[in-house]
Amino acid sequence: MNMDEVLNEALKLYKPTEEEEKNLSNLAEKIIHQAERYSSSYPSIRKITIEGSLAKKTWIKGKEEVDIFIHFNPEVSREEMEKQITELGFKTLDDLDGKPRLMYAEHPYVEGRINKVVVNIVACYNVSPPNWLSATDRTPYHTRYILDNMREEARDSVRLMKAFMTCCGVYGAEIKVRGFSGYLTELLILYYEDFNKAVEEISRWRPPIIIDIAKHYSSLDEVSKLFPNQPLIVVDPVDRYRNVASAVSEEKLCRLVLASRFFLKSPSIRFFKPKPRVFKRAYIKRIMKNRRIVGLSFRLSKWKPPDVLWGELRKSEEAVKNTLKRLGFQVYRTDSWTDEEKICLILCEINDDKLPYARLHQGPPAHHPNSLEFIEKWKNHPERLAGPWIEDSRLYVLRAEQITDVKKLLRREIQEGRVSIAKGLLEDVKKGKIVTSIEDLMKDGKLKAYVNEFIEARLPFI
Amino acid sequence: MNMDEVLNEALKLYKPTEEEEKNLSNLAEKIIHQAERYSSSYPSIRKITIEGSLAKKTWIKGKEEVDIFIHFNPEVSREEMEKQITELGFKTLDDLDGKPRLMYAEHPYVEGRINKVVVNIVACYNVSPPNWLSATDRTPYHTRYILDNMREEARDSVRLMKAFMTCCGVYGAEIKVRGFSGYLTELLILYYEDFNKAVEEISRWRPPIIIDIAKHYSSLDEVSKLFPNQPLIVVDPVDRYRNVASAVSEEKLCRLVLASRFFLKSPSIRFFKPKPRVFKRAYIKRIMKNRRIVGLSFRLSKWKPPDVLWGELRKSEEAVKNTLKRLGFQVYRTDSWTDEEKICLILCEINDDKLPYARLHQGPPAHHPNSLEFIEKWKNHPERLAGPWIEDSRLYVLRAEQITDVKKLLRREIQEGRVSIAKGLLEDVKKGKIVTSIEDLMKDGKLKAYVNEFIEARLPFI
Numbered sequence: 001m002n003m004d005e006v007l008n009e010a011l012k013l014y015k016p017t018e019e020e021e022k023n024l025s026n027l028a029e030k031i032i033h034q035a036e037r038y039s040s041s042y043p044s045i046r047k048i049t050i051e052g053s054l055a056k057k058t059w060i061k062g063k064e065e066v067d068i069f070i071h072f073n074p075e076v077s078r079e080e081m082e083k084q085i086t087e088l089g090f091k092t093l094d095d096l097d098g099k100p101r102l103m104y105a106e107h108p109y110v111e112g113r114i115n116k117v118v119v120n121i122v123a124c125y126n127v128s129p130p131n132w133l134s135a136t137d138r139t140p141y142h143t144r145y146i147l148d149n150m151r152e153e154a155r156d157s158v159r160l161m162k163a164f165m166t167c168c169g170v171y172g173a174e175i176k177v178r179g180f181s182g183y184l185t186e187l188l189i190l191y192y193e194d195f196n197k198a199v200e201e202i203s204r205w206r207p208p209i210i211i212d213i214a215k216h217y218s219s220l221d222e223v224s225k226l227f228p229n230q231p232l233i234v235v236d237p238v239d240r241y242r243n244v245a246s247a248v249s250e251e252k253l254c255r256l257v258l259a260s261r262f263f264l265k266s267p268s269i270r271f272f273k274p275k276p277r278v279f280k281r282a283y284i285k286r287i288m289k290n291r292r293i294v295g296l297s298f299r300l301s302k303w304k305p306p307d308v309l310w311g312e313l314r315k316s317e318e319a320v321k322n323t324l325k326r327l328g329f330q331v332y333r334t335d336s337w338t339d340e341e342k343i344c345l346i347l348c349e350i351n352d353d354k355l356p357y358a359r360l361h362q363g364p365p366a367h368h369p370n371s372l373e374f375i376e377k378w379k380n381h382p383e384r385l386a387g388p389w390i391e392d393s394r395l396y397v398l399r400a401e402q403i404t405d406v407k408k409l410l411r412r413e414i415q416e417g418r419v420s421i422a423k424g425l426l427e428d429v430k431k432g433k434i435v436t437s438i439e440d441l442m443k444d445g446k447l448k449a450y451v452n453e454f455i456e457a458r459l460p461f462i
Numbered sequence: 463m464n465m466d467e468v469l470n471e472a473l474k475l476y477k478p479t480e481e482e483e484k485n486l487s488n489l490a491e492k493i494i495h496q497a498e499r500y501s502s503s504y505p506s507i508r509k510i511t512i513e514g515s516l517a518k519k520t521w522i523k524g525k526e527e528v529d530i531f532i533h534f535n536p537e538v539s540r541e542e543m544e545k546q547i548t549e550l551g552f553k554t555l556d557d558l559d560g561k562p563r564l565m566y567a568e569h570p571y572v573e574g575r576i577n578k579v580v581v582n583i584v585a586c587y588n589v590s591p592p593n594w595l596s597a598t599d600r601t602p603y604h605t606r607y608i609l610d611n612m613r614e615e616a617r618d619s620v621r622l623m624k625a626f627m628t629c630c631g632v633y634g635a636e637i638k639v640r641g642f643s644g645y646l647t648e649l650l651i652l653y654y655e656d657f658n659k660a661v662e663e664i665s666r667w668r669p670p671i672i673i674d675i676a677k678h679y680s681s682l683d684e685v686s687k688l689f690p691n692q693p694l695i696v697v698d699p700v701d702r703y704r705n706v707a708s709a710v711s712e713e714k715l716c717r718l719v720l721a722s723r724f725f726l727k728s729p730s731i732r733f734f735k736p737k738p739r740v741f742k743r744a745y746i747k748r749i750m751k752n753r754r755i756v757g758l759s760f761r762l763s764k765w766k767p768p769d770v771l772w773g774e775l776r777k778s779e780e781a782v783k784n785t786l787k788r789l790g791f792q793v794y795r796t797d798s799w800t801d802e803e804k805i806c807l808i809l810c811e812i813n814d815d816k817l818p819y820a821r822l823h824q825g826p827p828a829h830h831p832n833s834l835e836f837i838e839k840w841k842n843h844p845e846r847l848a849g850p851w852i853e854d855s856r857l858y859v860l861r862a863e864q865i866t867d868v869k870k871l872l873r874r875e876i877q878e879g880r881v882s883i884a885k886g887l888l889e890d891v892k893k894g895k896i897v898t899s900i901e902d903l904m905k906d907g908k909l910k911a912y913v914n915e916f917i918e919a920r921l922p923f924i
Contacts, residue, residue, distance in 0.1 A: 375921070
């Protein structure tokens with residue numbers, strides 16, 4: 001297939017039909033209707049609108065989402081607004097059997113699910129730029145900016161780009177992904193005109209990349225000083241002080257660049273249809289024979305919003321990695337996973353499941369008053385293997401490692417509070433299991449696909 | 463025993479009797495007599511003298527040595543002088559059945575052995591300070607300085623200090639030891655008056671230490687600028703530009719400080735009578751069960767002066783250590799040994815005799831033109847375990863280690879010339895053996911004591 005054929009094929013997979021568009025719009029209308037029945041009793045609510053990809057007509061199949069924004073009088077306190085959006089959201093979604101949950105981004109919103117469609121009921125202040133009072137106040141202006149500036153035909157390009165990004169694992173600004181938001185994707189298509197040109201430009205990106213669509217600044221130098229150390233800067237057309245791409249990690253940025261280069265080199269529908277590889281147990285047993293994994297698996301005692309959970313999980317992953325290094329292991333790579341409901345897993349691939357038999361133990365300099373004491377202590381110490389000897393000016397002994405097993409060591413460090421696990425997870429982690437057997441992990445059906453991915457650690461588009 | 467009793471006891475061990483003094487003097491006279499029979503046919507020889515510890519009457523039992531100095535006319539070329547001292551030395555010692563050998567310090571001299579006494583026949587130029595033409599020209603002035611300045615009673619202190627230093631392994635300026643020369647020991651006793659005071663002062667040393675006995679300089683600052691980065695500076699009374707202690711390593715300096723502190727804390731004859739501990743094979747087997755040693759054992763294809771050999775051996779030891787580290791091993795400590803005739807051994811204690819199963823292999827940054835090539839190369843590479851993935855902005859794969867055995871790895875690195883073994887030893891090393899079994903090494907009776915010492919790595923006075 002050539003490029004055009006691939007993109008046509010991809011559009012068939014991701015572009016909603018007219019009927020599907022209609023159904024989603026009808027659902028949105030129904031929710032607004034329901035919300036309006038309650039909003040009349042909240043005098044601070046000014047209006048209710050549809051925002052996001054539905055309003056902008058850029059949504060893709062499989063990512064249906066309805067974003068309902070409730071616009072509040074700017075004079076209402078933040079606290080009061082939060083109270084009211086929670087009440088209104090829960091009532092509205094309960095009526096529609098939407099299983100509402102309170103979510104926190106920068107401020108709370110209510111999320112539900114109706115016929116498998118994610119519904120967000122979000123509060124914003126009814127303000128004009130640049131008088132933002134909360135993070136969501138910009139959203140209606142984002143919607144309007146895209147509607148005012150994007151040609152009808154560019155919407156398919158947005159859909160292709162969202163699908164492409166999803167398949168290479170970089171779509172979404174949430175902490176789990178640290179990738180590209182829908183609005184950012186739309187701005188990239190606006191800026192580069194269409195999907196083909198965007199992919200070509202992205203394939204040549206070399207971070208840092210600076211894009212100022214609305215020409216808020218006269219020079220890119222000025223922009224780069226304002227947003228230091230960010231690999232991708234896309235100045236928000238509706239707010240010159242905001243980088244729309246601030247959530248994008250260097251890793252995900254690089255991944256998109258590489259995927260674009262690969263795609264241009266050999267366009268294929270496989271960039272839009274990733275096949276997760278699931279291996280047979282015997283195969284895994286064989287390839288893992290010499291490899292060493294240590295994992296921390298635990299159950300969540302209570303639900304929390306995914307962004308909070310992923311933030312805590314990444315922090316804890318880093319803490320486990322640093323602990324293993326401090327103990328003397330080589331850590332080749334680490335990753336985490338959660339079903340966002342019950343199960344969490346932190347995995348590390350390490351050089352060995354045992355520490356070496358000994359370690360160098362440095363004493364004071366020979367001329368230091370404590371050196372005699374050090375020698376007295378170590379000369380017949382049960383952990384002494386060799387020494388004390390002098391190297392440069394310091395005393396050393398070779399000391400036997402008492403505990404070498406990674407499971408026991410990690411367990412001890414966690415129990416004794418020497419691993420900076422995120423506070424919100426600490427109790428659950430303490431009750432968790434430390435595993436070193438991939439086969440044990442594979443027994444859990446939910447974990448299987450993820451564990452496969454971890455073993456492979458291959459970029460999804462290769 | 464109190465301090466005085468210990469020192470009396472030590473003197474009994476080390477102070478030669480009058481008869482022993484007489485015998486050594488007679489031997490020296492005999493050698494001079496023999497040398498003079500030849501020297502008449504060398505018109506550039508001005509005179510022949512006895513120097514060193516025999517002349518200064520500071521020698522100790524077990525370290526008998528006769529230093530015969532042949533004084534040359536300063537107008538004789540270096541080359542001619544070297545030729546003549548070699549001829550004269552060989553003839554003289556051959557006549558006395560002294561098995562002469564040509565040795566190199568800064569310039570050549572001839573060493574022999576008569577009735578187990580080491581005899582050195584050394585050339586110097588007959589010059590006055592500061593018109594030195596060669597390194598040995600100062601020696602007759604050192605002898606005279608000590609004879610002129612040292613009280614009769616201080617000689618016993620010198621003997622005690624030499625014995626004390628010998629027993630803690632810091633006596634001798636040769637490369638093997640990197641410790642204190644006889645002249646340096648004499649100067650320390652001159653400076654501190656007697657053994658007790660010297661030990662007390664040394665026990666308080668904190669490097670750098672500066673001593674200027676003849677007050678050549680008005681401030682110590684001036685001295686320290688002239689001899690930068692030296693842990694011990696003792697300005698030569700006969701040459702203000704020379705540090706008598708330049709050969710002393712920081713390690714040996716610290717060792718003497720520690721030994722002095724220990725001795726003062728609990729004076730004992732054991733500081734003058736070290737007992738080398740030789741362990742039973744079963745004991746060694748037990749304590750070495752988990753420990754990992756790799757050794758390089760080789761035979762010398764030709765004899766060379768010890769200072770040359772030890773220099774090459776230390777350089778090669780450092781090279782082996784660096785190679786093991788580069789390969790991925792932890793090296794806890796290293797040492798070398800040679801009988802100075804046939805056998806050499808370099809030993810390293812390491813964390814494991816195998817490398818981990820894998821290592822991280824870093825590729826180019828994702829935006830680099832070579833990154834596609836890297837991915838193509840690695841995606842189905844037989845050594846690939848996981849990856850390629852992106853971390854920060856770079857590509858990585860986890861690569862299987864093909865050879866993990868330390869013996870095979872070290873053998874390969876040596877054969878392929880990637881270990882900076884001293885040139886003079888390279889061919890012998892290539893024909894040598896790499897061993898990982900302490901028991902194999904212990905089979906060689908000559909090595910046994912040394913291997914014991916290596917296993918223990920304990921300061922000798924503890």
